[in-house]
Amino acid sequence: MSGIVVGKAKEIPVGGRVIIVPFRGRAGIGIFNVNGRFYALRNICPHKRGPLCTGEVAGRSSIHAPPSATDGFVGYEREGEIIRCPWHAWQFDIATGQCLVDPDVRVKTYPIIVDGDDLIVDVDVNDFVKER
Numbered sequence: 381m382s383g384i385v386v387g388k389a390k391e392i393p394v395g396g397r398v399i400i401v402p403f404r405g406r407a408g409i410g411i412f413n414v415n416g417r418f419y420a421l422r423n424i425c426p427h428k429r430g431p432l433c434t435g436e437v438a439g440r441s442s443i444h445a446p447p448s449a450t451d452g453f454v455g456y457e458r459e460g461e462i463i464r465c466p467w468h469a470w471q472f473d474i475a476t477g478q479c480l481v482d483p484d485v486r487v488k489t490y491p492i493i494v495d496g497d498d499l500i501v502d503v504d505v506n507d508f509v510k511e512r
């Protein structure tokens with residue numbers, strides 16, 4: 381795998397993130413530590429190009445039965461696995477980039493490996509050239 385070293389794993393604790401800009405003038409890539417696993421997402425929301433990776437990391441509400449059957453109880457699941465865009469609150473699965481609002485939408489993800497303590501992201505420069 382080709383790639384660039386974007387930082388040290390020990391610098392991003394569980395639940396943490398950093399946004400790196402590997403090429404000047406670009407929106408960058410968000411690197412997330414979700415329960416000890418690292419993920420990389422393009423920092424551009426596919427909805428209206430908001431700075432997705434600066435949004436709130438949280439979980440999501442879950443309803444597995446009609447509210448009348450659960451006394452109105454709404455569950456909460458996947459804490460720390462979902463990012464919410466700061467512009468219009470669309471939610472995305474950090475691990476897969478899948479949008480939870482629209483199943484046809486996905487934010488670009490990048491392969492990331494931990495080599496010793498180095499975090500290496502496989503970045504295709506052409507992905508960023510398209511952002512102009």
Ligand code: FES
Binds near residue numbers: 470
């Ligand atoms: S720009 Fe991200 S939800 Fe609209």
